[in-house]
Amino acid sequence: MRPFDHNSGNLLRAVVRPPSAGSDETIANAIKEVTCWEDTIAWALQHGVLPRLYSRLVASKAFIPPGVLQQAQVAFERNAFHCLANAAELLQVLAAFEYAGIKAIPFKGVVLAQSVYGDITARTAGDLDVLIFYSDLMRATQVLRERGYELKTKTLEDGSPATENYFEYHFERDRDGMVLELRWRLELTQPRYRYNLGMAWAWPRRTSMKFSGAEVWNLDPVSSLMILCMHGTKHRWSRLVWICDVANLLESEPRLDWDFVQKEARRVGLWPSLALGVLLASRVAGAEVASGVFHRFESSKYMRKLAQSIDHNLFDEPRIIPDGWIPYNLKILGFWDRFRWLLSLEFLRPNSRDRRVIRLPKSLDLLYYLIRPFRLLLDRSGR
Numbered sequence: 001m002r003p004f005d006h007n008s009g010n011l012l013r014a015v016v017r018p019p020s021a022g023s024d025e026t027i028a029n030a031i032k033e034v035t036c037w038e039d040t041i042a043w044a045l046q047h048g049v050l051p052r053l054y055s056r057l058v059a060s061k062a063f064i065p066p067g068v069l070q071q072a073q074v075a076f077e078r079n080a081f082h083c084l085a086n087a088a089e090l091l092q093v094l095a096a097f098e099y100a101g102i103k104a105i106p107f108k109g110v111v112l113a114q115s116v117y118g119d120i121t122a123r124t125a126g127d128l129d130v131l132i133f134y135s136d137l138m139r140a141t142q143v144l145r146e147r148g149y150e151l152k153t154k155t156l157e158d159g160s161p162a163t164e165n166y167f168e169y170h171f172e173r174d175r176d177g178m179v180l181e182l183r184w185r186l187e188l189t190q191p192r193y194r195y196n197l198g199m200a201w202a203w204p205r206r207t208s209m210k211f212s213g214a215e216v217w218n219l220d221p222v223s224s225l226m227i228l229c230m231h232g233t234k235h236r237w238s239r240l241v242w243i244c245d246v247a248n249l250l251e252s253e254p255r256l257d258w259d260f261v262q263k264e265a266r267r268v269g270l271w272p273s274l275a276l277g278v279l280l281a282s283r284v285a286g287a288e289v290a291s292g293v294f295h296r297f298e299s300s301k302y303m304r305k306l307a308q309s310i311d312h313n314l315f316d317e318p319r320i321i322p323d324g325w326i327p328y329n330l331k332i333l334g335f336w337d338r339f340r341w342l343l344s345l346e347f348l349r350p351n352s353r354d355r356r357v358i359r360l361p362k363s364l365d366l367l368y369y370l371i372r373p374f375r376l377l378l379d380r381s382g383r
Helices: 006-016 023-033 037-046 050-059 066-099 109-117 134-146 199-205 221-234 240-252 258-267 271-285 291-298 301-313 335-344 352-357 362-379
Strands: 104-107 128-132 168-173 178-183 207-211 214-218
Touching: 006 023, 006 037, 006 050, 006 240, 006 271, 037 050, 037 066, 050 066, 066 104, 066 109, 066 128, 066 134, 066 178, 066 214, 104 109, 104 199, 104 214, 109 128, 109 207, 109 214, 109 221, 109 240, 128 134, 128 199, 134 168, 134 178, 199 221, 221 240, 221 258, 221 271, 240 271, 258 271, 258 291, 271 291, 271 301, 291 301
Parallel strands: 128 178
Antiparallel strands: 104 128, 168 178, 207 214
16 A cells, blocks of 8 residues: 555545535545545555445545445445444354353444444444453353354463453454454553453443344443543554544433543543543544533643644554653553652563663663663653
8 A cells, every 4th residue: 555645534534524514515525636546445444434434435426436436335345244243243152151140241343333323334343342350251261162262362371361461361263253352451551550440340330232133231431431532542543443433422422421521530540541532533523522521621731732643643654652752651641640650660660672672681681771761762652
């Protein structure tokens, strides 16, 4: 794929914004400027917004080469098939878990598509993600193995995770390529983020929803919003679909209690992630946010500048480290997490990344403690 064409970016930005008086004209004008449709479709797939692009192209009155629509339709139908397969498998897994007495909440993926987009095929299909209690991990693993899944995560002899601060088991099934991840904790930047946001946090306020003809558990809107913002922030919002997820959730939940949302976000150290996610949803995807709430988030200089930087580099350099001397992974922590991390001097502890930058013999290992601060200043990632 060639270097990114800004005309393609203009079209992708236009199609993810909500329909409005001027949106059809904006899309029509953007369509006229596209010079390489093959790349545009490839970028839509990479950013997870091909379903939205296809539906808006079909609805557009502007001229689109027939071959382009056919190419987009093929990609759309392939994704739709994947979504339907995921939905069918998810229902069977949840039924097996229920039979085994395992509490589970599916999140992201097709469940998110149904709950906030209103259609499981309206979002790019991904893996299956299921949140469980850690105490159920061994039984859930056995259930999945009986369904033909193979655990790809390294474990100790007793079956527990082999890596410290690792909170997911990755399963794959060879016969159909199905991928499922079991999670028992949702993390931001370990080990700096101290809150245990897992089933003990999500289960008490879970909701139920109709999904493919069945009743399944779902995250409540507040938990879902925070998890979406946490996930996008962790990955520097490098895919447009993550911004669209937040925007569509806000659209589907116009009566959110923002006082509670912000209070809970501060309590669990996710206020910066929430602010950044909401600002991007508004800037990029046209999400409507109450003016008082929006101005409160925008009044944070750090969050405002981060949103501007991510928006500006979304297609050209989506994972670029935003400007500033404070590392990104420190900016996105809540005040007390940031303060605790600095006091602990954890940032001085060398890691594998430092050892990859400069390779030293074992006898000089202590020198990494001197190298690490300079390495952090150069890449500003805080990792």
